[in-house]
Amino acid sequence: MEYKDYYAMLGVEPTATQDEIKRAYRKLARRYHPDVSKEPDAEARFKDVAEAYVALKDEEKRAAYDDVGARYKRGQEFTPPPGWDSGFEYSGGEADFEQDLDRSDFFESLFGARHAQSRGAARMAGGDHHAKVQIDLLDVYRGGRRTITLRTPQADASGHVRLQERQLDVNIPKGIRSGQHLRLAGQGGPGFGDAPAGDLYLEIEITPHPLFRVVDRDVYLDLPVAPWEAALGASVALPTPDGRVQLSVPPGSSAGRKLRLKGKGLPSTPPGDLYAVLSIVVPPADSDKAKDAYREMAKTFSGFAPRRSLEA
Template sequence: MKFKDYYQTLGVERSATQDDIKHAYRKLARKYHPDVSKEADAETRFKDIGEAYAVLKDPEKRVAYDQMGSSWKAGQDFQPPPGWDAGFEFSGREAGPGDAAEFSDFFETLFGRQGWGAQPHRASMHAQGQDHHAKVMIDLHDAYRGAKRSISLRMPVLDAQGRVATHERTLDVSIPKGVRAGQHLRLAGQGGPGLGEGPAGDLYLEIDFNPHSNFRADGRDVYLDLPVAPWEAALGASVSTPTPEGPVQLTIPPDSAAGRQLRLKGRGIPGTPPGDLYVVLKIALPPADSEAKREAYRAMAQAFDFNPRTHLKG
């Protein structure tokens, strides 16, 4: 997937005001509208312009897009890093379908198929405030034990000059034991202010896990890639194995092949029922970095009548 520079598409600077962006879009939309333009690529350009404007006209999408930074260039191979949008507070992120279906895979990767639509306007003198949404990154160990964390959120706002800025606030949050990635925590009254005497909206925190050097979660189940020596896999062994709750002794059955999964029941993320921990065996070969070790490999080759490629058809 290629990175799209929406500022370049509209021909504006990253410091452009919202009015600058609107004027640039209107000028280019008139120039490349397929009904009037004589340009050979008018339809494609018109769609690109519309997509760029859909992002940059919306302070919430714009500040999330700007999170990518200015180091990316148009056309570069691109994959958003994990948790790239964590810590940004948005209104109406869970709303109904938008026009993302007309846009590129790049747009969908950042904003999803629904495009972060706005919540419906409540036409009343007294109305509840909008619900807000934010993604927060926690450690996998927090899901095992529960935790109290201070989180900082940044809310997109427009300053007096019409430029996008951020308002920051810090909240103390209780992370419940057993929380899963993708789960939402509701903080009542922490969303947008109400209209008149209406109550404030709620804040929904979407949970995601920071990348871990050993473990990865899938729902309540947790996976660990465990390196084992060839003789441990072939002969069986008892090896010390890390888990999120501390090391355990794991029995490797004899004749275990690479990729075999050993299940530690109930050692996944707590819940009712709890998840499981799956240990995936990976065969680690010792280096042949001395003549004695190379000779040991030669002896092994002589001792075994073994061809690992007999199943391949050619």
């Protein structure tokens, strides 16, 4: 069935007050009432206007409609949300609603049987909410508890859906990765009637780190070394998210070589690895002594051809 935009039917904005909705209804009801209107589609338009007003004049119905409407646009195919339970009574002080007007299938799917005999309450499970939360790389290694602030939609007393801030304490499991979700049961949209609230799904995003790069469950670090450390080998201090370790640089290492620290990546089963990617840093020739050292090096390595691979 087609989703109906009740606000558009009454010519009001979704932010309209209850008084504005009532005034709009009365104006359109007088215009399209079958007893007075000469317009060819007056009866159908009158039924649409009456149906829209029935849905929006009641704050609880309006809040339920707004919650469903957040997922749809006018003219889209509509399927009743899971957990929706009918049960509204068609009653109200307006004389126009004492008539047995046929309601649309869309209205029936939301607000209950066509001839409800007893007054009930709308029962619909709350909608699930989704948000993205950023965590530090250390949170992934160690886990822990974080307080996060979210702006989530909440229905106010008039049935309008507003963004409101709220704080939640969240357990960050050790080893979680970017793109994974944490489910917080009952922290989503409120249910209507005695139906349960929806869930909140937090998509994890690891904040970029100035030193480390995360690829799947592996962690990469660019490790600068001096030319003599690469050529002769060395033991260097390497920072890791778990603290500093000593790393052996093998003799004859070149730029771009990856040195693996097994199991030092993200915690998982099995754990990831940490890779130190070598980059060779050349000392500046900023003094006569340094320049002389480079001239002596050029003599020592006179047969070295760094661009031999380009000659082909």
